[in-house]
Amino acid sequence: MSRAVRKHHGQAENEETRGTILRVAQELFMEYGYRAISTRQIAEACGLTQPALYHHFADKQQLYAAMAREELAKTGAALERIVKRKESTDERLRQVARYLLHTTRHDQSQMLHDIRRELDEETRASLTQAFQAGIVQPLCTLFKEGQGEGFLKTPAQGGIDPMTSLYLFLSMVSQFVSNRHGEHFAAVQGHEISATEAASMIVQTILYGLAR
Amino acid sequence: MSRAVRKHHGQAENEETRGTILRVAQELFMEYGYRAISTRQIAEACGLTQPALYHHFADKQQLYAAMAREELAKTGAALERIVKRKESTDERLRQVARYLLHTTRHDQSQMLHDIRRELDEETRASLTQAFQAGIVQPLCTLFKEGQGEGFLKTPAQGGIDPMTSLYLFLSMVSQFVSNRHGEHFAAVQGHEISATEAASMIVQTILYGLAR
DNA sequence: CCTACCGATCGGTAGG
DNA sequence: CCTACCGATCGGTAGG
Numbered sequence: 081m082s083r084a085v086r087k088h089h090g091q092a093e094n095e096e097t098r099g100t101i102l103r104v105a106q107e108l109f110m111e112y113g114y115r116a117i118s119t120r121q122i123a124e125a126c127g128l129t130q131p132a133l134y135h136h137f138a139d140k141q142q143l144y145a146a147m148a149r150e151e152l153a154k155t156g157a158a159l160e161r162i163v164k165r166k167e168s169t170d171e172r173l174r175q176v177a178r179y180l181l182h183t184t185r186h187d188q189s190q191m192l193h194d195i196r197r198e199l200d201e202e203t204r205a206s207l208t209q210a211f212q213a214g215i216v217q218p219l220c221t222l223f224k225e226g227q228g229e230g231f232l233k234t235p236a237q238g239g240i241d242p243m244t245s246l247y248l249f250l251s252m253v254s255q256f257v258s259n260r261h262g263e264h265f266a267a268v269q270g271h272e273i274s275a276t277e278a279a280s281m282i283v284q285t286i287l288y289g290l291a292r
Numbered sequence: 293m294s295r296a297v298r299k300h301h302g303q304a305e306n307e308e309t310r311g312t313i314l315r316v317a318q319e320l321f322m323e324y325g326y327r328a329i330s331t332r333q334i335a336e337a338c339g340l341t342q343p344a345l346y347h348h349f350a351d352k353q354q355l356y357a358a359m360a361r362e363e364l365a366k367t368g369a370a371l372e373r374i375v376k377r378k379e380s381t382d383e384r385l386r387q388v389a390r391y392l393l394h395t396t397r398h399d400q401s402q403m404l405h406d407i408r409r410e411l412d413e414e415t416r417a418s419l420t421q422a423f424q425a426g427i428v429q430p431l432c433t434l435f436k437e438g439q440g441e442g443f444l445k446t447p448a449q450g451g452i453d454p455m456t457s458l459y460l461f462l463s464m465v466s467q468f469v470s471n472r473h474g475e476h477f478a479a480v481q482g483h484e485i486s487a488t489e490a491a492s493m494i495v496q497t498i499l500y501g502l503a504r
Numbered sequence: 505c506c507t508a509c510c511g512a513t514c515g516g517t518a519g520g
Numbered sequence: 521c522c523t524a525c526c527g528a529t530c531g532g533t534a535g536g
Contacts, residue, residue, distance in 0.1 A: 097505090112409065115327050119531065131533080132505050140531065170503075189401065192470075197324065223502075232502045239502055240493055247471070248464050248497060255463035258404075281452055285460060289501035290435075290444045290451055291382075309521090331515065343517080344521055352515065 098136045100126050105147045110186030114144055114194040145203050148191060149210050155184070156214025163218045169226040170287055173249070176219065177279035180253050181265070188215070189254040219246040232287075245286075252282045310348045312338050317359045322398030326356055326406040357415050360403060361422050367396070368426025375430045381438040382499055385461070388431065389491035392465050393477070400427070401466040431458040444499075457498075464494045 104125045108117045119140050123130040137143040162175045180188070195207045223242035226232035233239025240248075256265050256278045264272035273281075316337045320329045331352050335342040349355040374387045392400070407419045435454035438444035445451025452460075468477050468490045476484035485493075 116409070118529075120529085129506060130531085131507085134532070135505070189470075190405075193402075197328070226502075230504065233504050237504065238496070239504075240497060244493070245502055247467050248494075251463045251467035252460050255459055258401075259459070281456070282460075284450070285452060285501070286497070287501045287503040288450075289497070289499045290438075290457055291499040292442065292445050292449065292451075330513080332513085341522060342515085343523085346516070347521070 094136075097126070097128075101128075101133060101136055101143070102147050102150060105143055106151060109144055109147060109194070110151070110184075110190065113190055114198040119143075141199055141203055144194070144199070145207060148195070148207050151191075152207075152210045152214035155180075156218065158183070159215065159218035163222045169222065169229065169231050170283060172222060173287070174279050174283045176222070177249075177253055177282050178275055180250075181256060181278055182263075182275035184257065187254050187257050188250055189258075215250070216243075216246065219249065222246075223249075249282075249286055252286060256282065306348075309338070309340075313340075313345060313348055313355070314359050314362060317355055318363060321356055321359060321406070322363070322396075322402065325402055326410040331355075353411055353415055356406070356411070357419060360407070360419050363403075364419075364422045364426035367392075368430065370395070371427065371430040375434045381434065381441065381443050382495060384434060385499070386491050386495045388434070389461075389465055389494050390487050392462075393468060393490055394475075394487035396469065399466050399469050400462055401470075427462070428455075428458065431461065434458075435461075461494070461498055464498060468494065 101122065105117075105122050108122060108125065119133055120130045122143075123133050133143065137146065158179055159176060162172055162179065165172055165175075167175075192211070195204055195211065199207065220242050223232065223245045227234045227239065227242065232245075235241050239245075259266045261272065264274060265278045266272060313334065317329075317334050320334055320337065331345055332342045334355075335345050345355065349358065370391055371388060374384055374391065377384055377387075379387075404423070407416055407423065411419065432454050435444065435457045439446050439451065439454065444457075447453050451457075471478045473484065476486060477490045478484060
């Protein structure tokens with residue numbers, strides 16, 4: 081019985097350490113990128129030695145992949161929740177933008193860069209699929225619905241296809257994220273705005289444009 | 293005389309080698325980023341040994357900085373030429389987008405990432421200024437003119453300030469660049485479009501939006 | 505989960 | 521412009 085308790089306790093600690101590593105890896109990898117962060121930096125921030133990481137993950141790439149999958153799943157769940165709501169397309173777009181702006185302390189485009197350029201074929205394929213499922217699919221649904229309702233222009237009406245629309249939308253969001261200072265975003269020089277205001281600017285611009 | 297000729301010859305060769313290094317560094321750094329490219333890779337692609345680079349540039353960072361300055365000056369000259377033309381704002385915007393799409397084989401955002409995260413304070417400040425002068429200033433003029441003419445909405449009219457406008461515009465261009473395959477750009481799945489078509493899509497979207 | 509250590513590669517220097 | 525080499529750091533392994 082004492083053995084069983086101790087064993088159970090050991091497993092819980094194991095799980096906890098694994099969770100700590102993932103959390104720390106997420107903060108560092110997302111902020112600085114795959115290549116810029118060493119396994120020793122991650123270990124130190126966890127209060128571990130570097131070889132201890134290899135008890136929990138096969139190698140650096142697998143650690144990155146596990147972190148990215150968790151992150152994408154979390155974002156994906158949130159986006160699906162928003163997209164399912166019974167509100168207007170532009171309101172849901174604003175909510176998506178606001179969510180991405182103040183939860184992802186990282187840049188979406190940094191993760192895409194790492195997936196495309198730093199990982200081997202197999203891991204890349206797996207994470208590309210997770211990105212499609214978590215981010216692209218919910219947003220694609222939203223833009224398709226908008227076109228179906230007649231709120232957004234279809235390509236035949238001089239608009240653009242849902243897939244390209246969503247990537248342009250994401251790139252605008254990333255632009256604000258990479259110019260963020262703390263909790264606020266740079267707008268005009270010297271003037272800072274909140275995530276909610278930034279989300280409104282992005283959605284206003286992509287929906288109605290800059291022209292009069 | 294023979295000495296003078298030889299000396300002159302030697303200097304010319306020196307300049308040529310320096311030019312080769314800059315050209316090779318531009319292709320590699322712009323495609324893969326500062327950190328991903330080693331000084332040995334650059335030297336090898338030039339047909340040199342790695343220590344030979346240090347005859348032409350003080351260190352890796354200075355090599356990157358020289359390359360980036362040249363690149364920004366070239367882009368800046370082109371953008372200024374376009375902005376000065378006596379054509380409509382939207383036509384000039386299209387020309388700017390087309391120029392950026394098919395001359396820069398790299399991502400503008402990759403250079404910004406390197407400037408912000410891989411270089412020390414002094415180099416970063418210098419290149420940030422070069423970026424402002426070469427890219428931001430000409431585009432800011434264009435957007436300001438558009439607002440002055442009444443073609444673009446001013447912030448008071450529900451539009452956004454020229455500086456934010458230009459960054460959003462650049463992020464849309466970068467989005468297409470990072471999804472480029474060879475000479476063409478991904479649009480709808482399986483359908484590829486030219487730089488000219490991509491430029492039109494970007495400008496159409498940022499000016500008039502996706503809504504009907 | 506640790507100590508100790510590996511081979512590879514990095515940016516950069518010495519000396520000619 | 522080369523050969524030879526430096527110290528630092530990388531991802532990862534051995535062995536307990």
